[in-house]
Amino acid sequence: MNVKTLFLAGLLLIAAAAPMQAQVRIDGFLQGLYGGRLDNNNPTETEYTASETRMQLRAEHFGENVEFFGRLDFLYDGALEPEYDWELREGYLKFRLGNSFDFKVGRQVLTWGTGDLIFINDVFAKDYRSFFVGRDDQYLKAPQNAMRIEYYNPLANLTVVWSPRYEPNRLPTGRRLSYYNPMIPGIVGTGMNEMFYFEPPLPEAKFKNSEIATRLSRSVAGFNTSLYFYHGFYKNPVGMQMINDSTGMPYYPALNVYGASIRGAVMGGVLWMEGGYLDSRDDPDGDNPLVQNSSVTGMVGFERQIATNLTVNGQWQVDYMLDYDMFDMQQPAGAFVRSEVRHTVTSRVTRLMMDENLTLSGFVFFSPSDEDVYFRFSGSYKYSDELTLAVGGNVFAGEHPNTDFGQFQQNDNLYLKMTYGF
Amino acid sequence: MKTLTLVFALSLLGLSMFSSPAVAQDAAGAEGIMKQAHLAYYYAGDDGLADVTMRIIDKKGKERERQFVMLRLDLEEGGNQKYYTYFKKPSDVSRMTFMVHKSDEGNDKRWIYVPAVDLVKPISADDKNSSFVGSNFSYEDVSGRHWTEDNHTLVQESELDGHAVYVIESVPKVEYGGFAKKVSYIDKDRMLPLKEEYFDKKGTMVKIFRAEKIEDVDGILTVTLRSMEDLKKGGKTYVDFSQIDYNVGLTDDLFTERYLKNPPREFVN
Numbered sequence: 001m002n003v004k005t006l007f008l009a010g011l012l013l014i015a016a017a018a019p020m021q022a023q024v025r026i027d028g029f030l031q032g033l034y035g036g037r038l039d040n041n042n043p044t045e046t047e048y049t050a051s052e053t054r055m056q057l058r059a060e061h062f063g064e065n066v067e068f069f070g071r072l073d074f075l076y077d078g079a080l081e082p083e084y085d086w087e088l089r090e091g092y093l094k095f096r097l098g099n100s101f102d103f104k105v106g107r108q109v110l111t112w113g114t115g116d117l118i119f120i121n122d123v124f125a126k127d128y129r130s131f132f133v134g135r136d137d138q139y140l141k142a143p144q145n146a147m148r149i150e151y152y153n154p155l156a157n158l159t160v161v162w163s164p165r166y167e168p169n170r171l172p173t174g175r176r177l178s179y180y181n182p183m184i185p186g187i188v189g190t191g192m193n194e195m196f197y198f199e200p201p202l203p204e205a206k207f208k209n210s211e212i213a214t215r216l217s218r219s220v221a222g223f224n225t226s227l228y229f230y231h232g233f234y235k236n237p238v239g240m241q242m243i244n245d246s247t248g249m250p251y252y253p254a255l256n257v258y259g260a261s262i263r264g265a266v267m268g269g270v271l272w273m274e275g276g277y278l279d280s281r282d283d284p285d286g287d288n289p290l291v292q293n294s295s296v297t298g299m300v301g302f303e304r305q306i307a308t309n310l311t312v313n314g315q316w317q318v319d320y321m322l323d324y325d326m327f328d329m330q331q332p333a334g335a336f337v338r339s340e341v342r343h344t345v346t347s348r349v350t351r352l353m354m355d356e357n358l359t360l361s362g363f364v365f366f367s368p369s370d371e372d373v374y375f376r377f378s379g380s381y382k383y384s385d386e387l388t389l390a391v392g393g394n395v396f397a398g399e400h401p402n403t404d405f406g407q408f409q410q411n412d413n414l415y416l417k418m419t420y421g422f
Numbered sequence: 423m424k425t426l427t428l429v430f431a432l433s434l435l436g437l438s439m440f441s442s443p444a445v446a447q448d449a450a451g452a453e454g455i456m457k458q459a460h461l462a463y464y465y466a467g468d469d470g471l472a473d474v475t476m477r478i479i480d481k482k483g484k485e486r487e488r489q490f491v492m493l494r495l496d497l498e499e500g501g502n503q504k505y506y507t508y509f510k511k512p513s514d515v516s517r518m519t520f521m522v523h524k525s526d527e528g529n530d531k532r533w534i535y536v537p538a539v540d541l542v543k544p545i546s547a548d549d550k551n552s553s554f555v556g557s558n559f560s561y562e563d564v565s566g567r568h569w570t571e572d573n574h575t576l577v578q579e580s581e582l583d584g585h586a587v588y589v590i591e592s593v594p595k596v597e598y599g600g601f602a603k604k605v606s607y608i609d610k611d612r613m614l615p616l617k618e619e620y621f622d623k624k625g626t627m628v629k630i631f632r633a634e635k636i637e638d639v640d641g642i643l644t645v646t647l648r649s650m651e652d653l654k655k656g657g658k659t660y661v662d663f664s665q666i667d668y669n670v671g672l673t674d675d676l677f678t679e680r681y682l683k684n685p686p687r688e689f690v691n
Contacts, residue, residue, distance in 0.1 A: 027513050029513060058516075062687050102680065110540050111539050111540040112542075138539050141539050141540070152680050222531075224544075264544070265529065265546070270544045270545070304546050308552040311546070355657075356556040357556055385511070386512070388514070419514075421512060422513055
């Protein structure tokens, strides 16, 4: 038994003992997820996009003025070399100071903004490795170590989130899911060569590299309006650093985001609008071909229940790259180059059937300017209060290998998932 | 989305969790009786909270259960209300919260909070006639259809299970998918509905509501166990209220996004 195993055993013992203390409430789920690739001609090491058993334990305790919540995942992952893993997905204290301040301190999942799977001002870490292989929606959000302070007053509510250590998005690494490498250029995976394992270095662990995200929000005429500011780094490694004259290394360039959103009930549905200015601080003039240019982006969305048990939404996002001419000039010949203005439309359809125990859902991203398509769908049946069975799939149908979703075109997959909640 | 609907629906259920001991003294006509019963049923006290357990039994006898805590604040008698719901069971919805600002002008506002992703979301669900959580209650059944939306006729005074009742027929003023006709049996002494029969356009009875148990809670008569039976599809739902507390001093600020994200533990735990 190694140290990690002992540690896990200890945690399990604590978890098992916890219900004996009346104040601690434990629940969670056990889940099996099995996914296979539809395209077996791919550069990854495995034909399984998922082959895992997961147990999540949740524990909560309410003290006099403080509450604790923990969410701990144990995982057996057999998609590649079989391995055991665990993650503290949440572990925080929540307390109130005076009448106006709420604190949430510790490992936590953070979300704000208005989009449905489109994120402009939500610059909190996402986990696309999970998102693309059929794990539950909650896994799209990667946890961050952070302190969240909320200040409430009648004029406006202010939220400040400070993450001492930068937390990036979790992107496909090339092991389980292949991706586009501009240096080759082409779609690569570790099945071709271990050197394609993709894990860019993080910004140094320095105080100045911590992340600050703030939001100021208030209600105006029944609409929820917010202003946002983020200071940190791009969550995807959209920059390249030269290590020497010939070798480049992806990295996370510095980023500020200034944005605003509004959301409210309109015409029997919900309407939202959000916009942001992404200030690429490492490339303010857009003249560095190795670093993402600044951009201005906005979206509008509407959701409505159009019939009994049938809800539909649509979104349209416009992304305008600044200093585009410079960018365009610097692109290598032959590869697809995005337009100055990129359009993306999305739609989600959710249908409930069989006394709402069966949920059918589809979500599509389509970018006419990038000729890029991503479609995800699932059918989930609640056999009982405890047991849920689900099947689903992810299809990447981009025309080009170097667009947001097109790069994952060899990762189309279907999955089967069983969850037992307790 | 299923969960959203579930939460939405369940919360509306809470709209009907309180009732009162009013007595029909000046019920001049059928509409007066219905109004009085409505206020007794939906607007008891100035605020209230309760633990709610719902059992949904399908036509094959298979049972599902939901548990939640419900807070309610009346802003005006017979008018606007605010609701807050905190889910305990089943496991996949536990700790989710849901809030409704119910407006008598019909433009209710609803929000859900999903703690696993720290997501606050307004909900677009204006189909009041859809069934919720696969239960046998529709939104409208539980959120309280305003008495002014129907024309009421007192058809007879009769007796039901040993209680003297008014039998009142209600027909929607504007055609409505929920029912073409409703027959209510209102307890004369307690001014609470004991039974409601719902009919479709063809005149077939499609579902029955029953007040299964009425108890005195702090001097307020409350339907603590109620059921809805679906005669068309089969199946029945029981809703049980416990730990009921009226006039606990809930304040308006509890029904905001702050508490949606940070449940008020003095009431919800």
